[in-house]
Amino acid sequence: MKVRRQSIIVETIQRQRVRSQEQLRRLLRAAGFDVTQATLSRDIRELGLVKGGADRAYQPPAPTAANGNAAALLNRAVAEYLTRVARVQQFVILRTGPGQAPLLGVALDGARLPELVGTIAGDDTILAVAPDVRRARALVKRLERLSRP
Amino acid sequence: MKVRRQSIIVETIQRQRVRSQEQLRRLLRAAGFDVTQATLSRDIRELGLVKGGADRAYQPPAPTAANGNAAALLNRAVAEYLTRVARVQQFVILRTGPGQAPLLGVALDGARLPELVGTIAGDDTILAVAPDVRRARALVKRLERLSRP
DNA sequence: ACAGGCCATGTATAAATATTCTCTTTTCGG
DNA sequence: CCGAAAAGAGAATATTTATACATGGCCTGT
Numbered sequence: 001m002k003v004r005r006q007s008i009i010v011e012t013i014q015r016q017r018v019r020s021q022e023q024l025r026r027l028l029r030a031a032g033f034d035v036t037q038a039t040l041s042r043d044i045r046e047l048g049l050v051k052g053g054a055d056r057a058y059q060p061p062a063p064t065a066a067n068g069n070a071a072a073l074l075n076r077a078v079a080e081y082l083t084r085v086a087r088v089q090q091f092v093i094l095r096t097g098p099g100q101a102p103l104l105g106v107a108l109d110g111a112r113l114p115e116l117v118g119t120i121a122g123d124d125t126i127l128a129v130a131p132d133v134r135r136a137r138a139l140v141k142r143l144e145r146l147s148r149p
Numbered sequence: 150m151k152v153r154r155q156s157i158i159v160e161t162i163q164r165q166r167v168r169s170q171e172q173l174r175r176l177l178r179a180a181g182f183d184v185t186q187a188t189l190s191r192d193i194r195e196l197g198l199v200k201g202g203a204d205r206a207y208q209p210p211a212p213t214a215a216n217g218n219a220a221a222l223l224n225r226a227v228a229e230y231l232t233r234v235a236r237v238q239q240f241v242i243l244r245t246g247p248g249q250a251p252l253l254g255v256a257l258d259g260a261r262l263p264e265l266v267g268t269i270a271g272d273d274t275i276l277a278v279a280p281d282v283r284r285a286r287a288l289v290k291r292l293e294r295l296s297r298p
Numbered sequence: 299a300c301a302g303g304c305c306a307t308g309t310a311t312a313a314a315t316a317t318t319c320t321c322t323t324t325t326c327g328g
Numbered sequence: 329c330c331g332a333a334a335a336g337a338g339a340a341t342a343t344t345t346a347t348a349c350a351t352g353g354c355c356t357g358t
Contacts, residue, residue: 002306020344036308041346050201050208051345056194056316058201090237109244109273117235118242120271129242129276151336169314185338190316200315205346 003080003100005033006043010060010102013049017057024058047103060106077107078143085143090136094126094143101126113139154182155192162198162207173207223256227292234292239285243275243292250275 008031009024018024021040028035044051044058051058081104084095096104105121108128116139117129130136157180158173167173170189177184193200193207200207230253233244245253254270257277265288269276279285 022344037345038309038347039307041344042307044201045203045205045346048202050199052193052199052201052207053197054194059199105271117237118244118274118276120269120274120276127276129237129240132237171314186315187317187339188337190314191337194316 002043003103005035006047007100007103008033009040009043009049010047013058014060017055019055019057074107074111077104082143085140087136087140090130090133092128092130092136092139092143094128096124096126100124113142150182151192154184155196157182158189158192158198159196159209163209166204166206168204168206227253227256231292234289236285236289239279239282241277241279241285241288241292243277245273245275 005028008028012018012024012027012031016027018027021037021044024040025035025037028040049058049060053059081096081100082094086093094101094104101121101124105119105126108116108119108126119126119128121127128139130139154177157177161167161173161176161180165176167176170186170193173189174184174186177189198207198209202208230245230250231243233242235242243250243253243257250270250273254268254275257265257268257275265277265279268278277288279288
């Protein structure tokens, strides 16, 4: 599955310096994903990864980069990954498929929602923190609207 | 002359989408700097510019790492990584650039602050737990002082 | 069951980027 | 002021990345 592979890609580049798509390809092969460089080029674009900096390695997207279309990104991420939502006080728990939480988390953070203070993403669960109960409720509503348009 | 050219490069990529070094070369030539692609490749590395994201254009740098001892380390970690702080009851949410949260988290833990019970660091977010609201407020104040000396 | 669309991906190749090697210029320690 | 060493940059080339095109697998509506 593409999504699964992409989430491994994100983890991989955070764990070590990856300086070329060939290198990434070898790492993924070791993890059981055998794809070509062309596919990785596409994955990297879809993930919004960025390459450069002092060590010319791949990095997660810069926080400022995606702001224009951040809303659209969130929209797609929610539609694609979100499976369940629950609220506990001013916290909102979001569930996704395995390995998808970081992707949704990035999209949530990028959108800079006023009812969202921050998120912590595990493998398939995200803890989202709202400023207060009222805005936590608002966040749940927004997510539900996004996931069933 | 290199310095001047590099500062023009930064301005240029902030003003418009630049998707290749050749394109950048033409833009610089129009501004009176005639250099080869090889030179731009070096400039881009020295500036720490990054290429990618949805539009595969060049972008300004993402910050990097440092080290030292406990309090000084926290000081520098906060100055370098912390981008936003918010308090919710006795919790404090700290935001950093992507992948930087663990670094700041380690620095926070190492500093053994009296107003800090513990932290959980995700990718770019830290949940810091204070003993009570009063000390959470104090923690926010301390962080704000550290980040803007 | 079948035709028509999508996707996801591979293959081959074009385009972009990094690097090696070389030369020139600048800087610095006597 | 001299010579060595470092810095800056171009030309050629190696490496890396993006893309045009092709294929096969699924859906969906008929």
